[in-house]
Amino acid sequence: MSQIELRNIRKTFKVYERPEGKWALLRGAFSRTVRAVTALDGISFTINEGELVGYIGPNGAGKSTTVKVMSGILTPDGGECVISGRVPWKERKPHVARIGVVFGQRSQLWWDVPVSDSFSLLRDVYNVPPGQFQKRHDELVETLDLGGLLKTPARQLSLGQRMRCELAAALLHSPDILFLDEPTIGLDAVSKLALRAFLREENKKSGVTMLLTTHDMDDIEALCSRVMVIGRGRLLYDGGMEGLKERYAAYEGQDIDEVIAAMYEELAL
Amino acid sequence: MRVYFSIFRIKTAESFQYRLAALSGSVTSFVWAVIEVAAFTVFFQYAENAGFAGGLTLAQTVSHVWVRELLLFMQPYGIDGDLIEKLRNGDVGVELCRPLDLYWHWYSRTAAGKIVVFIMRCLTCFLAAFLLPGGYGASLPVSLAGFLLFLPAVLCAFLLCCSFLMLMTAVRTNIQWGDGPMYLLGLMGGVLSGGYLPLQLWPDFMQTFLLFQPFAGICDIPARLYIGSMQSSEAWLGMTVQLFWLVVFIALGRMVMARRLKSVIIQGG
Numbered sequence: 001m002s003q004i005e006l007r008n009i010r011k012t013f014k015v016y017e018r019p020e021g022k023w024a025l026l027r028g029a030f031s032r033t034v035r036a037v038t039a040l041d042g043i044s045f046t047i048n049e050g051e052l053v054g055y056i057g058p059n060g061a062g063k064s065t066t067v068k069v070m071s072g073i074l075t076p077d078g079g080e081c082v083i084s085g086r087v088p089w090k091e092r093k094p095h096v097a098r099i100g101v102v103f104g105q106r107s108q109l110w111w112d113v114p115v116s117d118s119f120s121l122l123r124d125v126y127n128v129p130p131g132q133f134q135k136r137h138d139e140l141v142e143t144l145d146l147g148g149l150l151k152t153p154a155r156q157l158s159l160g161q162r163m164r165c166e167l168a169a170a171l172l173h174s175p176d177i178l179f180l181d182e183p184t185i186g187l188d189a190v191s192k193l194a195l196r197a198f199l200r201e202e203n204k205k206s207g208v209t210m211l212l213t214t215h216d217m218d219d220i221e222a223l224c225s226r227v228m229v230i231g232r233g234r235l236l237y238d239g240g241m242e243g244l245k246e247r248y249a250a251y252e253g254q255d256i257d258e259v260i261a262a263m264y265e266e267l268a269l
Numbered sequence: 270m271r272v273y274f275s276i277f278r279i280k281t282a283e284s285f286q287y288r289l290a291a292l293s294g295s296v297t298s299f300v301w302a303v304i305e306v307a308a309f310t311v312f313f314q315y316a317e318n319a320g321f322a323g324g325l326t327l328a329q330t331v332s333h334v335w336v337r338e339l340l341l342f343m344q345p346y347g348i349d350g351d352l353i354e355k356l357r358n359g360d361v362g363v364e365l366c367r368p369l370d371l372y373w374h375w376y377s378r379t380a381a382g383k384i385v386v387f388i389m390r391c392l393t394c395f396l397a398a399f400l401l402p403g404g405y406g407a408s409l410p411v412s413l414a415g416f417l418l419f420l421p422a423v424l425c426a427f428l429l430c431c432s433f434l435m436l437m438t439a440v441r442t443n444i445q446w447g448d449g450p451m452y453l454l455g456l457m458g459g460v461l462s463g464g465y466l467p468l469q470l471w472p473d474f475m476q477t478f479l480l481f482q483p484f485a486g487i488c489d490i491p492a493r494l495y496i497g498s499m500q501s502s503e504a505w506l507g508m509t510v511q512l513f514w515l516v517v518f519i520a521l522g523r524m525v526m527a528r529r530l531k532s533v534i535i536q537g538g
Binding site: 068071072073075094096097099101103107108110112118120125126 | 275370531
């Protein structure tokens with residue numbers, strides 16, 4: 001039984017453009033051209049419970065837009081999306097109560113207060129029973145090694161430390177599904193490895209379904225058995241990492257980044 | 270309900286860090302009020318022959334000045350800056366990933382931000398005003414009954430102010446609007462709340478309008494009860510006006526926000 005199902009999802013954004021040239025600034029104040037940019041052009045896929053799927057594509061391909069649609073914070077122009085039996089943007093509240101989201105470039109921690117305060121707030125936000133919360137909390141603090149960070153305000157954490165706290169924050173309510181939008185962005189090698197080890201372990205142990213968008217191919221190779229490639233709003237590849245390598249590797253031993261670059265080039269992305 | 274209280278608490282804890290800013294605000298308020306008191310004293314003593322009667326005595330006006338400083342935290346401008354920032358940079362997406370009603374979520378934040386200003390800026394300034402020599406400083410409420418009615422009126426004023434700010438926040442959810450209309454509305458609301466000049470010193474023919482318009486409830490109605498220019502027996506009228514506009518602002522704010530959220534664009538990748 002598939003947990004996430006998208007069928008023919010479409011989304012177009014409007015971009016306002018100012019005319020160029022002499023007096024453009026002035027003219028732009030009165031008339032502007034509207035250009036429609038297609039972010040998603042009929043995306044369809046299904047993901048089963050407990051899968052760990054990598055979602056890659058060049059910048060602007062529509063990865064984040066897909067994640068936003070699946071988190072229920074963006075309404076698509078057309079198509080169907082059912083996650084655990086719910087349409088995300090129609091039943092936003094019950095839907096988001098069962099998912100966790102980590103945006104690598106945004107923070108869900110309160111900037112000026114100790115991390116543990118943010119955690120207690122999340123307990124109330126998701127209405128987690130105290131006993132269950134404490135158990136989960138201690139578990140995450142231990143595996144993510146957060147013991148020394150709990151009393152520190154989020155603003156004083158390093159990026160690697162903050163990312164570990166973000167992960168804990170997204171998992172405190174034991175969600176069924178975790179969306180990770182570029183979680184390793186800007187992290188050093190040690191933090192990256194620790195993060196990957198944690199994600200693999202968490203996926204195996206609690207069976208949480210994970211969808212990981214990233215530009216770091218090593219993330220995908222280390223974690224995901226299945227990878228989806230998106231470009232110009234369309235799904236271009238869906239399958240194992242090996243198949244991807246076979247199709248695009250020109251010679252043996254080619255670096256994974258080169259494989260991906262070759263693929264993007266061939267597909268004229 | 271509990272979660273909204275938790276949000277209130279964490280926001281309060283966060284805002285309490287800016288002690289120095291609050292202290293300087295308190296000093297500004299104090300100096301400003303002293304200047305106002307001096308100006309009113311001059312007007313009342315020398316302008317009698319110019320036909321300046323007004324609806325208040327000098328003692329009431331001076332008392333009004335200080336009560337106004339006490340209630341200054343409820344001025345109808347200054348939407349929570351964090352919220353605007355979240356709308357601007359797309360962090361509102363993270364907020365929408367919480368199983369909460371965004372209106373009450375942000376209402377709690379707005380309210381908490383105001384309470385901190387009240388305690389650290391307004392209350393200190395008001396208490397300090399009792400140290401000034403008689404005739405210039407703050408005075409006790411004219412009657413116990415007036416004071417007992419003043420307290421619920423302040424509570425209504427507080428809720429009214431927050432619901433107005435939430436309406437402005439909801440309108441502001443369309444980030445392309447910019448801040449201009451907000452400043453305009455805020456300034457108008459400030460004048461009409463009696464925050465610059467007691468409403469009862471305005472011309473007689475405007476009095477009915479001034480009492481029934483929405484902003485009177487934010488500052489002038491509680492202040493009237495405190496200084497005794499509104500009889501205790503008329504308090505029901507004042508508070509009915511307050512509650513009426515409270516309901517209107519909440520209904521409008523929720524409506525605008527619900528509509529805006531359908532089309533809200535989460536900025537950034």
